[in-house]
Amino acid sequence: MKPLSLVLARVLPMLLAGGLAWPAHGAGSAFDTVELRRLPDLLRGQWNSTKPEMNANSRCAAAFDSHTDPDKMIMSCSVYMRMGAAAERRAMGYCEEERSRKGVHMPCKIVKE
Numbered sequence: 001m002k003p004l005s006l007v008l009a010r011v012l013p014m015l016l017a018g019g020l021a022w023p024a025h026g027a028g029s030a031f032d033t034v035e036l037r038r039l040p041d042l043l044r045g046q047w048n049s050t051k052p053e054m055n056a057n058s059r060c061a062a063a064f065d066s067h068t069d070p071d072k073m074i075m076s077c078s079v080y081m082r083m084g085a086a087a088e089r090r091a092m093g094y095c096e097e098e099r100s101r102k103g104v105h106m107p108c109k110i111v112k113e
Contacts (some may be wrong), residue, residue: 008068017102030085031092034109040067043075047111053079061095065110074108076099 036047043062044051048061060077081087089112095108 003065016103027111029088031088031113032109033109034062036111036113039111040064040073042070043073046075050077050079055080057081057087058109059084059091061091061108062111063095063104063106065104065106071102072104074102076102
């Protein structure tokens with residue numbers, strides 16, 4: 001065996017056993033997530049109004065400190081995207097900008113149905 005092959009033969013099984021292998025397609029988000037049913041009513045309404053425009057790769061990110069104060073709620077969506085990972089990054093970026101502007105303490109999370 002060549003040295004590189006020997007290294008791969010020894011290291012690859014350890015990586016696989018340790019869970020460091022590449023994630024399967026659609027294995028989940030790289031960001032923290034929140035279930036749609038856990039969102040305040042106002043944000044769920046925003047989700048429902050945006051949902052008809054969304055495709056399989058669209059993503060929304062949300063953060064909220066209050067279930068009643070609209071000034072403490074944020075939802076940002078990336079709708080017309082070709083890749084889900086890019087949509088997640090963009091939605092999280094928009095959400096983080098708005099979160100820092102509004103002073104919301106809860107971190108942004110990707111919304112999952």
